[in-house]
Amino acid sequence: MTTQPACSKTKWNGREAYTIHNDLVQMVTLPGGGHIAEFQFLPSTGLPVLSPLWVPPWKSIEPYQYRAEKHAATYGPSNEGKLLSGIAGHNICLDYFGPPSEEEAAQGLSTHGEAPSAKWQKTKLRATANEASLTLAVPLPVAGLRFSRQIRLLRGESVAYFEETVVNEKKADHFFHWTQHVTLSPPFLGHDTSRIAISATRGRTFSGGYGGNELLASGRDFHWPFAPARNGESIDLSLPFAQKGLGFLVSILLNPRRQVQYIAALNQPHGLLMGYCFRRSDFPWVAIWEENMARTNAPWNGRSQTRGLEFSSTPSPVTRREAFAVSPLFGTPTFTTVPAKGKVTAKYLSFLAHVPEDFGGVRDIQVVKNEILIQGSGRRSSLHLPAAGLGDNGWAK
Numbered sequence: 001m002t003t004q005p006a007c008s009k010t011k012w013n014g015r016e017a018y019t020i021h022n023d024l025v026q027m028v029t030l031p032g033g034g035h036i037a038e039f040q041f042l043p044s045t046g047l048p049v050l051s052p053l054w055v056p057p058w059k060s061i062e063p064y065q066y067r068a069e070k071h072a073a074t075y076g077p078s079n080e081g082k083l084l085s086g087i088a089g090h091n092i093c094l095d096y097f098g099p100p101s102e103e104e105a106a107q108g109l110s111t112h113g114e115a116p117s118a119k120w121q122k123t124k125l126r127a128t129a130n131e132a133s134l135t136l137a138v139p140l141p142v143a144g145l146r147f148s149r150q151i152r153l154l155r156g157e158s159v160a161y162f163e164e165t166v167v168n169e170k171k172a173d174h175f176f177h178w179t180q181h182v183t184l185s186p187p188f189l190g191h192d193t194s195r196i197a198i199s200a201t202r203g204r205t206f207s208g209g210y211g212g213n214e215l216l217a218s219g220r221d222f223h224w225p226f227a228p229a230r231n232g233e234s235i236d237l238s239l240p241f242a243q244k245g246l247g248f249l250v251s252i253l254l255n256p257r258r259q260v261q262y263i264a265a266l267n268q269p270h271g272l273l274m275g276y277c278f279r280r281s282d283f284p285w286v287a288i289w290e291e292n293m294a295r296t297n298a299p300w301n302g303r304s305q306t307r308g309l310e311f312s313s314t315p316s317p318v319t320r321r322e323a324f325a326v327s328p329l330f331g332t333p334t335f336t337t338v339p340a341k342g343k344v345t346a347k348y349l350s351f352l353a354h355v356p357e358d359f360g361g362v363r364d365i366q367v368v369k370n371e372i373l374i375q376g377s378g379r380r381s382s383l384h385l386p387a388a389g390l391g392d393n394g395w396a397k
Contacts, residue, residue: 002042005132005155007125012037013055015062015086018122020134022153025352027160032062033083033116034136036090036150039160039274039350041141047354048270053089054185054306058299061085063117075299080115082110084299089183090350091116093310094166095143095176097287098317104146107142112317114140115147116342123148130155137199144170145338154389158352161389165345168338175324175335175337178346179312180283182276186305189231191241196262196309197275197362198222198286199255204331206249213294214312215246224252247294247301251315252286253330262365271355273374274309277367283311284332311348349390353383 003023010019012028017037019028026047028038037055041047061071063086068078075081079100083091093112100109110117115138124135137148144166149159168174188194205227207219215235217228225238227250235242236251254261263286264275289308296302310317313336315329326334338344351372360378367373372385 004127004129005153006127007134013060015060016182018134018136020132020151020153022132022157024156024158025153027151028135028151029134029151030063030086030088031120031122031136033086033118034092034120035088035116037088038243039089039352041352041354043380049274050188050267050270050272052184052188052265052267052272052274056084056299057303060088062119063087065121066117068374072299076082076297078108078110080111083112086117091181091183092147093177093179093181093211093312093317094147095140095145095174096320096323097177097179097312097314098323101319104320109142112179112201113177114142115267116181124150141201143174143176144168144224145174145176152389157386157388158236159385159387159389160350161347162349163347164347165212165343166338167343168341172338172340174338176338177312177314177323178283178336179287179314180276180278180348181308181310183262184265185307188272189240189265189305189307189371190267191239193267193269194240195268195361196225196238196240196307197262197266197365198224198252198309199258199261199365200252200286201255201266203250203252204315206251206337208249208318210247210249210294213246214248215243215290215292216248216250223303227392240290241292241305242244244293247291248289249317250288251329251330253315254284254286256280256332259266260367261311262363263311264362265309266355266362268336271357271359273353273355273362274350275362275366275374276348276350277372278311279346282346282348283313285312285315285334286310287312287316289317302370318333340391349387350397351385351387353385355383360385
């Protein structure tokens with residue numbers, strides 16, 4: 001692999017993929033569902049070559065090739081099996097966040113909408129001496145939408161810039177959910193080795209529990225990061241995987257006083273930090289999902305440890321009927337809108353950083369001019385990541 005920015009078609013675990021890279025990092029994205037499967041430093045940098053993103057323990061397929069009569073025994077029924085057959089790392093939920101209704105499932109819809117189970121097409125690829133970019137797009141015929149995502153890497157930066165656009169092809173306004181389902185797992189994530197940081201304020205535990213294997217009490221409000229456990233104790237949600245055999249869902253309100261929010265996870269032994277920055281006006285919520293060997297049905301089979309940090313326009317993964325029957329939570333809207341024959345665009349970024357041993361935990365992350373400022377709690381308390389893409393496209397405005 002050359003150190004000049006480039007993008008090429010490749011394979012990932014036997015599936016169609018695109019790898020985009022610069023001189024520091026590489027990212028792998030899958031046309032089958034649009035999932036971001038890997039994000040890591042290049043071996044040539046001498047930095048930790050560990051991708052934080054979740055790779056399920058089951059062999060995946062292209063989700064658009066899922067057929068219930070052939071694949072349900074392996075991946076589950078079509079209402080969730082279509083998604084799970086191809087899921088990896090960071091996936092998008094569009095135009096709803098959660099399961100389909102019984103009637104929608106009968107029409108072939110699956111969890112989290114059409115986008116993460118459809119076949120995406122390359123519409124643009126660009127590579128120069130200073131940057132590489134890739135644009136994939138997908139039609140969503142049931143929703144009457146078109147969606148596109150551009151990923152851009154600049155030379156000398158460990159930052160990936162995302163620009164996503166939703167186009168409404170209908171003559172009526174469309175109310176929908178837009179969720180970045182970022183999912184992390186071991187070996188990057190561990191209870192004794194990792195810490196989660198979010199620009200959060202308060203939250204609410206999911207009222208539906210976790211199939212009888214819930215770690216947390218249901219339908220309770222709390223202040224980040226301490227949530228009420230089912231046994232009456234308080235659980236620090238910044239520490240993943242508190243108890244095997246249990247899982248949870250919570251809705252987190254992001255800080256209303258901040259324009260730009262963040263989610264981040266730090267692996268302390270490797271000194272490896274991964275984070276995302278995004279506008280609160282696009283994504284005012286984070287849904288946290290943790291599966292800690294609690295689900296025993298296929299394809300989970302009690303083998304998965306994963307933590308979802310899902311920044312979103314809506315707080316909870318429920319059916320569309322439930323979601324739109326709910327009034328604003330904590331005074332904050334729970335859906336977004338694209339006008340008739342109109343479009344909306346969201347920009348966000350993901351980054352990797354190597355932090356020193358005495359950095360401590362993440363205290364704050366900000367975007368400032370052409371850099372990302374990461375503040376820690378330890379003796380060496382700040383890092384400055386170059387991020388020229390913030391300024392040249394008005395991302396931080």
